[in-house]
Amino acid sequence: MMNEPLNQQLHSRYPNLSLEPIPSSRICSQAYFEKERDAIFRNTWLQIARTSDLPKPGSYFVRDIPTLSTSVIVTRTRDGALHAFKNVCPHRGMKLCVPGTHTHNRINCPFHGWAFDLSGQVAGIPGEEYFFDFDKADHGLKPVNVGEWSDLVFVNFSPEPEQSLQVFLGELYDDFHGFFATDHWQAVRNYNWTLDFNWKLYLDSSVEGYHAAYVHLFNNTGQVAATNPDPLWLPNDWVRLFKDHRVVGVPQNVGERELAPMEALAFQYGAVAAYNEGGVALPPGINNTKSKDWAFDILEVFPNSVLFLSANLFGIIRLWPVAANRTHCELEVYLPTATTAAGRVSQEYGVVSLRDVVREDMNTAVAIQSVAEPDGEFVLCDQEIAVRHQYETIHRHVENCRSHADV
Structure with missing residues (x-):
């Protein structure tokens, strides 16, 4: 059998890929970038950290996600379960924590002192009796989908991910x-x-x-x-x-x-x-x-x-x-x-x-x-x-x- 031509050795293995040039508008267009952001970054599993960023149960880490103008808290509760939440206080929208690893068993808002446990539930509200028709169980941290693979931590900001982390990773x-x-x-x-x-x-x-x-x-x-x-x-x-x-x-x-x-x-x-x-x-x-x-x-x-x-x-x-x-x-x-x-x-x-x-x-x-x-x-x-x-x-x-x- 004759050797394959040099310009076909790889493409013959992946025939579904096009041979056409790539439009450079895909690196120039702000409108195309916004489509990428909304279609991909808001709906796909994103690798953000390693398990070593959670040194022990009862710790948490914070990562900013610049693409989505948001920030996420990932916690490890005492039972070893992994949780993730938006880094936003549900009271007045304050950013709760700075990026990095923390070893406290509570997350405290620096604005008005609201406190949350590592499962995202409200643990304390100063002056709770002054709020109207208020049930603190309805005001926990907003959850984010989170998963682990081989000591790598992923999050997915879609309310309902189309696929599990394992399916997403495939082979x-x-x-x-x-x-x-x-x-x-x-x-x-x-x-x-x-x-x-x-x-x-x-x-x-x-x-x-x-x-x-x-x-x-x-x-x-x-x-x-x-x-x-x-x-x-x-x-x-x-x-x-x-x-x-x-x-x-x-x-x-x-x-x-x-x-x-x-x-x-x-x-x-x-x-x-x-x-x-x-x-x-x-x-x-x-x-x-x-x-x-x-x-x-x-x-x-x-x-x-x-x-x-x-x-x-x-x-x-x-x-x-x-x-x-x-x-x-x-x-x-x-x-x-x-x-x-x-x-x-x-x-x-x-x-x-x-x-x-x-x-x-x-x-x-x-x-x-x-x-x-x-x-x-x-x-x-x-x-x-x-x-x-x-x-x-x-x-x-x-x-x-x-x-x-x-x-």
Whole structure:
């Protein structure tokens, strides 16, 4: 059998995807962004935190959701049950808590002193006798749907979600289960940026290797790509497209180039975070081909989470669009506990390398946004198929929501 043409190797595996250019209006139009916000972010499971943010029963954490101009409280009651609520006092609409983790058994409003227990019920109201025809049982915190998967916490702001969290995750639910366990990973770094680009532009860069030798020229990722004779260097069976989510594997090929001095030290004294030597046990969904050349997987959990998964590093990026051309970005980095000082230095090299790669991709997104024309288009090659999948998935949700509204 003849080899498939280079421009059909991936698309032949996913024939339902279009071959047409992507309209650049989808990153420019404020009206389209508002459709995305209403169709997707108001109705989809959103990954917002890890179980480690709830260190024990009787604690809670708070997350702001900039895309929806809201904030959510997630609690763990004494019986271990997980609850989520709007971070809004039902009395006069005051924001109850600042973002972060809290270990109190009550949530107190700083405006008038109303108090709520961790199940959302009213626990105390100063001057309750002065209210008219008042039953405090009717004035608890407004609940939000919440779920857990493998130590990741999700919320869904729809009054009645169309699907459970397990159904939403699909194949990911079993294939990646266990990797995110709190016992494996320690939080080491958090970064936050608000930048002028459409949220989808960062998703684009995460799932194609075409750009690596150019955008990341002075980073180890780009140097690995530059040593490969084929600039489209992602092996075909390392690209996996699911209904809404996608995974792309990234090779390391560290033996094919001369290491930079700091990189060489990192390899000598410990497992560099981005590479697969030692580290935690991997579930079947990560490095699915079991290749020795594999470095890490990039998992995009629809709609706005990008997860970097390796045996020695776990990172989460969350993209919260606030306008067609502006996005709030969160990066959290987790590492196994280092057993030696040299190993910790090696880990730090991996953390900084990941941060630099992320910012290089975000700077590229800002540059694209600064000159984007609403009547333009993006022309994609075969190995940019995950980019195409991302745009078509989002557009399908937008169109489905509009169809439901027309019924």
